[in-house]
Amino acid sequence: MALATLCLPMLIVSMDVSVLFFAVPFIAEDLQPSATQLLWIFDIYGFVLAGLLLTMGALGDRIGRRRLLMIGAVAFSAASLVAAWSTSAEMLIGARALMGIGGATLMPSTLALVRSVFHDPTQRAKAVGIWSAVMAGGVGLGPILSGVLLEHVWWGAVFLVNVPVMAVLLIAAPRLLPESRSAHPSPLDLISSALVLGSVLPVIYGIKELAADGWSARALVALVVGTALGWAFFRRQRTTEHPLLDLNLLRRPGLRGSIAVNVVAQAGIIGNAILLTQYLQQVLEFSPLKAALWSLAPTIVVGAVAPAAAGLAARFGRPLVMGSSLVLAAVGFAGLLLAQADSSVWVCLIPATMVASGIIVVATLVTEYVVGTVPLDKAGTVAGFVETTTEFAGALGIALLGSLLNLGYRHDFTLPAGMSLDGGAAHEAGDTLAGALTVAAQLPGSQGVSLIEAGQSAYVTGMHWADLAAAALMVVGAVVALTKLPRAIDPAAEQVEAAHLSPVE
Structure with a gap:
């Protein structure tokens, strides 16, 4: 309960x-x-x-x-x-x-x-x-x-x-x-809180702007400001008497490697979710509700796989299970290369389920490892830090895979033979699939259909570019998991738990 x-x-x-x-x-x-x-x-x-x-x-x-x-x-x-x-x-x-x-x-x-x-x-x-x-x-x-x-x-x-x-x-x-809290709570450093807020907001905003519109002065300024404030935050954590985040925690065996693996995994799954949503709605032409219902299929499998992650890790060790799961995700991303504009929905859902299953195992084991590694009196702080890196990972995944999608689309898109559009309409159709659909709605019958098909084909090409990059990312993550992570939770965390636990009835 x-x-x-x-x-x-x-x-x-x-x-x-x-x-x-x-x-x-x-x-x-x-x-x-x-x-x-x-x-x-x-x-x-x-x-x-x-x-x-x-x-x-x-x-x-x-x-x-x-x-x-x-x-x-x-x-x-x-x-x-x-x-x-x-x-x-x-x-x-x-x-x-x-x-x-x-x-x-x-x-x-x-x-x-x-x-x-x-x-x-x-x-x-x-x-x-x-x-x-x-x-x-x-x-x-x-x-x-x-x-x-x-x-x-x-x-x-x-x-x-x-x-x-x-x-x-x-x-x-x-x-x-x-109830539980730190046995010896220190004052909350409001300056550090302001710095982390001032860093995270513009960086995530800048990354999203890059994903949507490419490089711009607004995105660049946001990233520079956020990065500068982030540097100031970490510098303050090293010098202040009561840091918001104890950087010594990040020196625990495997903790930095776990967070790095989680960033890679979350970037892949969140970026891919955006690509697949558009594929289902704009390429396979599913209604939003139908697309959401089909997207639930991988979620059902994930619900069964996540609780089994602990048992697998206990038997085979965390590094091997996490590395194998990331390889499974990489195979799933490679499998998405089979999806075409006229494919059955199962052609994308089966590999998407492989991706989701592999990454949920990684996310579960990383979370359990991180939470089990740190002293209990710091559990909330580190949980917040891990969730923050997950938000960053999602934004990075959307930006990276979305940028590759756009590059692939623009590289592959060509107007159907014999079709001529004015400059503005041609640019809009050649920029994104959404633009092609908008232009096609203004064209008569067969011309509109031909333009839609050209846009859908180009989208699939861009999606394949992103899938290849995501597969490569998963392989990198697997290498990190297999080489940088210890097999067991840091025993020091368990030894200090009693000293830091302050139960409150």
Whole structure:
């Protein structure tokens, strides 16, 4: 029951990353946001979430993880109510930002509580596997739940579903979850908190701008500012008396290697998810709801594979299991090269399931290793740090694979024989598949069909370029896993746990 209580908020937080996919047309019709405002409605939640994960993890270590979890549940529920009944785009953007703040308290708190509730390494490993499966499943369930709700009620209902779940958490947490915090909490360094927020937000924004529009002055400035603040953050951690992140933790055996492997894996899976979503909708021409339902197939397999990761690691060792899983993901990416514009959906879903299965094993074992390696009094901080690197990895994956997709598309696209378009229309069609579809809608019958087919073929070429790069990334990750990771959890972590644990009844 304790694990179910910890998984409840993670299901909601992960669902809220994708729950707006189907709601956008309804929100646009009701609130009339500008194009920029619509992007911020989407992005502000993830930006704020990523920027505050480390700070909230550290705060939980100081004031109590259960206490912070319950505060976050209240804040998330209140923000969800405001979002549901927003009367303007600005109001919805503000509510989504507040939801990001609440979500940032929930993610590291739940993972740190898994560490404190499950003292036995075997039980903890299984619990982390289930926690990881719920996280992955929530992202897949978000669009489906959104689609079902929008067929029966208004768009605000996609936010209201959060409230009863958080109410259950608020009732169950005091009864099922023990309180824990650092035995000797240090003051929270607000300057470091500001630096990490000021670093994460512009870097992720800059990476997303690169993925969407290529190099621009705005993206470059964001990346330079974010990088400079990030350098200032790490420099301060070395010199301040009470660092937000103890850099000595990153010197533990295998910890840096685990985080590096996780970055590689998450970049591949998150970047690929964007490519496959567009492939299902724009190439195979599935409706959004149909595409979401088909995309759920790998998620079902992932739900079964993640809890088994701990048993495999206990038998064969973490490095071998993680390396083999990344090789499986690489084979899956290579298998996606078989997908064509006229392929059956199974041609892409089978290798996509291989990719998802391999990477969920890696994510589960990395999370369990990291949580099991650090002293309990630092569990929230390190959980927040790992989740922050995951957000970075996702942004990098989208930028890298998305850029290769665009390069491949532009390299392969040619206008159908005998077709002539004016300069603007030709550029739009040759830039992205979405542009080709827009231009094709303005052309008569067979010409429009021919242009769509040319765009779909070019998209598949670009997707194959990205798949090859992702496969190479997985191989690199496998090499790191096999050569840099220790077989077992650092025993020092278990030895110091009793000294750092401060239970609070």
